[in-house]
Amino acid sequence: MLFNSFEFAVFFPLVAAAYFLLPYRWRWLLLLVASYYFYMAWKAQYAILLVISTVIDFVASNAMAKASDQATKKRWLLLSIFTNLGILVGFKYFNFLNASVRAVFPAWPVEDLDVLLPMGISFYTFQTMSYTIDVYRGLLPPTRHFGRFALYVTFFPQLVAGPIERAPNLLPQFFKDIPFDADRVIRGLKQMLWGFFKKLVIADRVGLIVDQVYNAPAQQDGLTVVLASVLFALQIYCDFSGYSDIAIGAARVLGYDLMENFRTPYGAASIREFWSRWHISLSTWFRDYVYIPLGGNRVVRWRWYYNLFVVFAVSGLWHGANWTFIVWGALHGAYLVLALVFAPFWERVEAGLGVARIPVLWRALNRSVTLLLVLVAWVLFRANDLGDVAILFGKVGEGVVSTSALEVIFRDMGAGIVSVSLLLAALFVLIDPWADDVAKGRRQMNGAASYAYHGLLLAACLLFGHFGSTAFIYFQF
Known part of the structure; x- marks a missing residue:
């Protein structure tokens, strides 16, 4: 079930109303049934994978608590990790790995699997693995309530595209009796509205232009590729952060707090800062469960660089079974390593230029360079393959030799549609930092202004929204 579908528009109000009408002791069961229905509306048979992950991790976590020695605890942890990663690799990466081997050894006899990628598999496997790892580390006791643990694994607002929650934050909330709070419901609905605006009005509209360019790269000119690449940066941000806003807002309506996943990432002044603002739940997951166990920065310098590079290459692979994603992640890893290598030189440059006297201008320059590096990397992320x-x-290297490709886009899609899409995109860029603060409650608006602003957002969704039930980009991961 998609958030931007008629089914969800009926499903969510019914679930929310029933939730607050039911006694506390039955609410977890309602949410669990609703979560499985939400997932099974896509492919019912793949719900068995959720059941397997849930059962294995519940049993393993409780067995670890009862284990009398570290070796036994580790065996249960490995059972959990290998089960979850086995499912993930089998459904998401087997065909990619098989094709890569076949490219090197043409006589390779193994056939590809005829399977569909289960929706959200990368998200829920990471979420449930973090639980068993935390139990193993002694950071939290295992829950004895199977139903509420199953709800932690499947909670529908964030099931298929995050945020990737941690058990210490989310699981205890399912044991609380949460009273109806009208103010909280309104704040949740406002954040959902902002998410729908980003998805329907911005992401899906500019996505039409992006798709036309990236699906036929040989027919484009330099200017059109640059424009489409800038628009893709906007599309993926609005698409994914829009999903996160809807998920966080929906959870808030029901009384639950999910972690923040985006903090205006394109305002970052370095790649490191970008990753502290972009897909926060994933970047912190890799930090805590991969980077730090590898040694983090508490090792010799070359190993530190190696750890960074490997983590980002693996995070690229997490996004998709394609070499474009791996190279995209590796490129971000290279950005970070090069920033560390040249940090002493850069500090001397800053001292020599006296940038302390012009901090605003210097930060603006750093933001521009960071954004350019991110845009270059997004080309890898969006391209269909390395050939493209x-x-x-x-x-782009040819320069602006003609504008014929751009003229084709205006002709095929309609000059009015393209112009409106570009104007809406430009308006969004201007208001995003302020509107993001409003949606997340960091900036307050008085009653009349709030009603007017959110009324405009709703009107924009109805008038300019692209209602084609387009799936969120991160659903494929």
């Missing part, structure tokens, strides 16, 4: 990447960068 070469074509796209080649088109």
Whole structure:
């Protein structure tokens, strides 16, 4: 079930109303049934994977608590990790790995699997693995309530595209009797509205232009590729952060707090800062469960660089079974390593230029450079394959030799549609930092102004929204 579908528009109000009408002791059961229904509306048979992960991790976590020695605890942890990663690799990466081997050894006899990628598999496997790892580390006791643990694994607002929650934050909330709070419900609905605006009015509209360019890169010119790449940066931010806003807002309506996943990432002044603002739940997951166990920065310098590079390459693979994602992640890892290598030199440059006297201008310059680096990397993320990447960068290298490709887009899609899409995108860029603060409650508006502003958002969704039930980009991960 998609958030931007008629089914969800009926499903969510019914679940929310029933939730607050039911006695506390039955609410977890309602949410569990609703979560499985939400997932099974896509492919019912793949719900068995949720059941397997839930049962294995519940049993393993409780067995670890009863284990009398560390070796036994580790065996139960490995059972959990290998089960979850086995499911993930089998459904998401087997065909990619198989094709990669076949490319090197053409006589490779193993056939690809005829399977569909289960929706949200990368998200819920990471969420449930973090639980068993935390139990193993002694950071939290295992829950004895199977039903509420199953709800932690499947909670529908964040089941298929995050935020990737941690048990210490989310699981205890399912044991609380949460009274109806009208103010909280309104704040949740406002954040959902902002998410729908980003998805329907911005992401899906500019996505039409992006798709036309990236699906036929050889037919484009340099200017069109640059425009489409900038628009894709906007599309993926609005699409994914829009989903997060809807998820967080929906959970808030029901009385639950999910972690923040985005903090205006394109305002970052360094790649490191970008990753502290972009997909926060994933970047902190890799920090806590991969980077730090590898040694983090508490090792010799070359190993520190190696750890960073490996973590980002693996995070690229997490996003998709394609070499474009791996190279995208590796490129971000290279950005971070190079920033560390040249940090002493850069500090001397800053001292020599006296940038302390012009902090605003210097930060603006750093933001511009960071954004440019992120935009270059997004080309890898969006391209269909590495061959298309070469074509796209080649088109940019040719410069603006003509505008014929852009003219084709205006003709095929309609000049009015394209112009409105570009104007809405430009308006969004201007208001996003302020509107993001409003949606997340960091900035308050008085009653009349709030009603007017949110009324405009709703009107924009109804008038300019692209209602095609387009799936969220991160659903494929």
